[in-house]
Amino acid sequence: MIEFKNVSFTYPSGAEALKEINVKIKDPDFIAIIGENGAGKTTFIKHLNGILKPTRGEIYINGLNTKKASVAELSRDVGIVFQNPDHQLFCETVEEEIAFGLKNFGFNKDIISERVTWALNLLDLTKYRKVSPFMLSGGERKRVALATILAWDPKILVLDEPTIGQDFNQKDKLRQFIIQLTSQGRTVIMVTHDVEFVADCNPKIIVMSHSRIITTGSAREVLTNFDILSKASVIPPQITQLFSQLSDLDLPQNIIDLYEAKQLIIDLTKRRLDNESL
Amino acid sequence: MKVFEGLKFKRGTTVIHRLDPRTKFLVSCMIFTLALLFTELFSIIILFIAQLPIIFSARIHREWSRSLRGSLTLVVIILFTNLIVGYVSNNFQLTSQLLTYSISMAFRFVVLMSSFSLFFLTTSPDDLSLALEQSHIPYEFCFAFTTAIRFVPVLAIEAQTIMDAQRSRGLELDKGNFLKRIRNYIPILIPLIVGAIRRSLELAEAMESRAFGAKKKRTNLYRLQLKRSDYITFLISFIILSLSLYIRYNIPIPELQFPL
Numbered sequence: 001m002i003e004f005k006n007v008s009f010t011y012p013s014g015a016e017a018l019k020e021i022n023v024k025i026k027d028p029d030f031i032a033i034i035g036e037n038g039a040g041k042t043t044f045i046k047h048l049n050g051i052l053k054p055t056r057g058e059i060y061i062n063g064l065n066t067k068k069a070s071v072a073e074l075s076r077d078v079g080i081v082f083q084n085p086d087h088q089l090f091c092e093t094v095e096e097e098i099a100f101g102l103k104n105f106g107f108n109k110d111i112i113s114e115r116v117t118w119a120l121n122l123l124d125l126t127k128y129r130k131v132s133p134f135m136l137s138g139g140e141r142k143r144v145a146l147a148t149i150l151a152w153d154p155k156i157l158v159l160d161e162p163t164i165g166q167d168f169n170q171k172d173k174l175r176q177f178i179i180q181l182t183s184q185g186r187t188v189i190m191v192t193h194d195v196e197f198v199a200d201c202n203p204k205i206i207v208m209s210h211s212r213i214i215t216t217g218s219a220r221e222v223l224t225n226f227d228i229l230s231k232a233s234v235i236p237p238q239i240t241q242l243f244s245q246l247s248d249l250d251l252p253q254n255i256i257d258l259y260e261a262k263q264l265i266i267d268l269t270k271r272r273l274d275n276e277s278l
Numbered sequence: 279m280k281v282f283e284g285l286k287f288k289r290g291t292t293v294i295h296r297l298d299p300r301t302k303f304l305v306s307c308m309i310f311t312l313a314l315l316f317t318e319l320f321s322i323i324i325l326f327i328a329q330l331p332i333i334f335s336a337r338i339h340r341e342w343s344r345s346l347r348g349s350l351t352l353v354v355i356i357l358f359t360n361l362i363v364g365y366v367s368n369n370f371q372l373t374s375q376l377l378t379y380s381i382s383m384a385f386r387f388v389v390l391m392s393s394f395s396l397f398f399l400t401t402s403p404d405d406l407s408l409a410l411e412q413s414h415i416p417y418e419f420c421f422a423f424t425t426a427i428r429f430v431p432v433l434a435i436e437a438q439t440i441m442d443a444q445r446s447r448g449l450e451l452d453k454g455n456f457l458k459r460i461r462n463y464i465p466i467l468i469p470l471i472v473g474a475i476r477r478s479l480e481l482a483e484a485m486e487s488r489a490f491g492a493k494k495k496r497t498n499l500y501r502l503q504l505k506r507s508d509y510i511t512f513l514i515s516f517i518i519l520s521l522s523l524y525i526r527y528n529i530p531i532p533e534l535q536f537p538l
Contacts, residue, residue, distance in 0.1 A: 051442045071445045080446045086476075087436070088443040090468035100465070104448030134472065148447060 001026050002048065002156065002187075007057035009043060017043040019211040021057070027155065030182045031189045032198045032219070035208035036233035041191045042083075044208065045158050048189070049074040062155075076105055079154030083161040085145035089133040094125060094144050097133050098151045105152055119151040124173075138165045157181060159190040163197050175201050199223055199237040199256040207232050224254040286341070286431045287402050293507065294336035299401045299409035301508040305332075308515045309393035312522055319382035319534045325389050329396065338399040345395050346388060357384040377536045403428045408502050417496055425481070433474060440469050 002025040009018040017040045025031060033041050046052040047059055050066040050073075059066045061074055082088065091097040098119050102112045120126045123143045128136060133144050142165060149157065159178075163171050178188050178201060192198060198205065198219060205222040207215045209232040215222060222228065224240050235241070243255045249268065255261050289295075294302070312325055333342050360380035365372055403424045410420035444465045445451070451462050525531070 046442065049446055051445060070450070072448045072450050075446050075448050080443075082439070082443045082446070084439075086473055087440045087469055088447065088465075090465045090472075100449075101447040104450070152448075 001060075001062055003060040004047075005058045005060070007047065007054040007059055009047065009052060010055045011043075017211055018047070018054070021213055023206065023213060023216070025187065025189070027187050028182055028185045029187050030178070030201070030203040031187075031206060032201065032203045033189065033191045033206045033208060034193070034195065034198065034232065034234050039208040039232065040211040041208055042160060045080060045160060045189065045191055048156070048158055049078040049080055051080075072104065075154070076152065077154055078156045078158060079149035079152070080158040081146050081149045081160065081162065083164065085133075085138075085141040088145055088148070089141060092132055093130050094120070094128045094133050094136075094147075095130065097144060098148050101148055101152055107152070115151045115153075119147040122150065122177075123147045139167065139170055142166065143170075154186075156187040156189065159188070159192075161192055161194075162190055163192060163194045171197060193234075195223065195234060195237050199239070202256070207234070209233075220254055220256055223256045286399070286434070288338060288341060288399055289402070290337060290400065292336045292400075294332060294396075295400050296505075296507070297400075297511060298502055298504050298508045299405040300413070300502070301504070301511050302397050302401055303409065305511060305515055306393045306397040308519050309396075310390060311519070313386050313389040313393070315522065315526055316531070317379070317382060317386075318531045319378055319385065320532050322382050322385050322389060323534075326385065326392070329389070329392055333392070333396060336396070336400050338396070341399055342392060342395050346392065349388070349391050353384045353387055356387050357381065360384070374535050374537055378534065381536060398427070404500075405502070408498065408500060411498065412502055418491070429474075429477075433470065436473060437466065437470055440466050 002023075004021045004023045007018055007021040008016065010016045019040075021044070033044065035041055043052060047054060047066065048061065050069060050071045053067050061069075062077060064074070066074060089097055091100060095116055098116045099112050102115055107115065117126075120129055123146060125140070125143060125147055128140065128144075133141060136144065142162075146159075146162070162174055166174065175197070178190070182188055188203075190203075202219045205217060205219055206213055207222060207228055214231060215225070215228050217225075223236055226236060226244070229236055236244070237256055239258055239261050240256055243251055243253060243261065247253060251264055251268065255264065309325065309329060313322065316322060316325070333339050357380050360383045361372075361376065364376040364380065368376060406427065407420050407424040410423060411417060441451070449462065449465055451466075452459065454462065
């Protein structure tokens with residue numbers, strides 16, 4: 001469980017990146033954080049494993065105050081996958097890369113090799129076991145970065161912009177993968193600009209703007225609220241926009257799902273055809 | 279990484295900022311020379327104190343002190359290297375002279391650091407590039423040099439991000455003995471270096487696509503011009519340098535000694 005109590009954070013340069021954040025995330029949960037560039041999303045997630053400590057207020061991760069714990073202690077429970085995999089890959093092989101975190105947390109040899117194999121499998125990387133991570137493509141490197149964190153099975157997984165540089169297939173795999181994780185009782189928090197991906201995943205949403213949380217709610221509530229979204233420089237999913245522009249057809253306005261939309265259009269067409277034939 | 283803070287240009291309008299970059303370079307070089315000229319603790323302390331008014335009048339003391347604090351590790355390394363080497367070559371005897379010498383060597387490094395800090399904190403990369411060009415250094419060299427400097431803060435930010443990422447993987451930088459601590463930096467240095475190389479290749483492509491080197495003769499929008507304040511600074515520097523040389527070779531310098 002994650003609890004932010006009146007958290008504010010100011011960078012040494014004087015920029016206030018978080019203002020009075022109050023939020024509670026229970027386990028398991030699936031959260032997407034959206035908001036404009038510089039809204040404070042990355043600052044927010046850096047507080048989850050204590051890389052940044054609040055200037056004011058307290059943060060509790062599973063009851064532990066982040067001010068009183070080391071980054072390593074907190075990272076055992078909160079795994080953060082950063083945006084750019086090139087900021088963390090340094091080993092000679094993918095295998096060693098995945099083992100790095102496990103070694104840091106003091107797992108014994110047998111468990112390490114077992115976990116490495118498991119993580120490689122999970123992310124479809126087994127064939128790259130002995131390959132240098134620097135030889136892989138961008139999308140593959142991103143998956144390696146994810147595997148390195150998943151290897152120690154953190155209870156809370158945080159993903160910063162997981163969809164960048166991923167093609168449609170990989171995105172879809174990622175979506176299935178995240179949903180699988182949440183169904184296994186993990187909490188997943190992702191920061192993203194990709195509203196279409198968010199709409200597909202259907203998580204709870206936290207909207208941040210100008211260092212504050214301006215709203216929280218289900219994907220359906222938030223992604224169809226044009227006012228809130230425009231405040232955070234986010235455009236609603238295309239399907240929502242389409243339904244909004246077709247508002248005079250008397251269609252519901254809270255659509256984020258493609259299949260639901262398809263069904264509604266089929267129904268509408270059928271009704272029209274029936275009317276005509278009468 | 280705090281060391282780099284001392285190299286990051288901070289825009290300002292103080293007298294020091296408005297000096298010609300060439301003048302500032304000369305002053306920094308003078309301090310540098312003086313620091314190399316003297317080895318006695320007493321003179322190095324004076325040199326250090328003499329820099330303070332300049333630093334405070336340029337209002338860069340905060341960045342300057344941060345960079346000094348950042349270089350603390352290096353200072354300690356210099357101190358101990360001198361102590362150990364002296365100790366071994368001195369038949370394993372620790373004398374108060376040796377201690378004083380090692381301390382002044384470490385302090386000398388602080389003086390060198392702050393003279394560079396002073397220059398880079400008050401000189402914008404653009405001015406620096408202009409100064410180099412107007413000193414008839416080939417443009418390619420000027421460009422390489424200023425680009426290197428311009429990228430220092432970028433690299434510093436990147437180093438911080440990498441550190442965050444590796445600490446999130448359970449890396450504890452300040453854990454273990456001395457050797458282990460040095461090894462702890464490998465996961466940070468490798469991505470940093472790889473990133474720098476990758477970035478330089480990208481930069482080269484971007485520059486070529488903007489016709490870098492298409493014409494042999496380049497023109498500049500701005501030109502640097504020496505002002506009266508620059509000539510005055512030249513004069514003062516020259517006087518100080520000649521005086522110091524005179525003192526160095528003709529007047530005995532009082533010896534400070536750390537008692538053991």
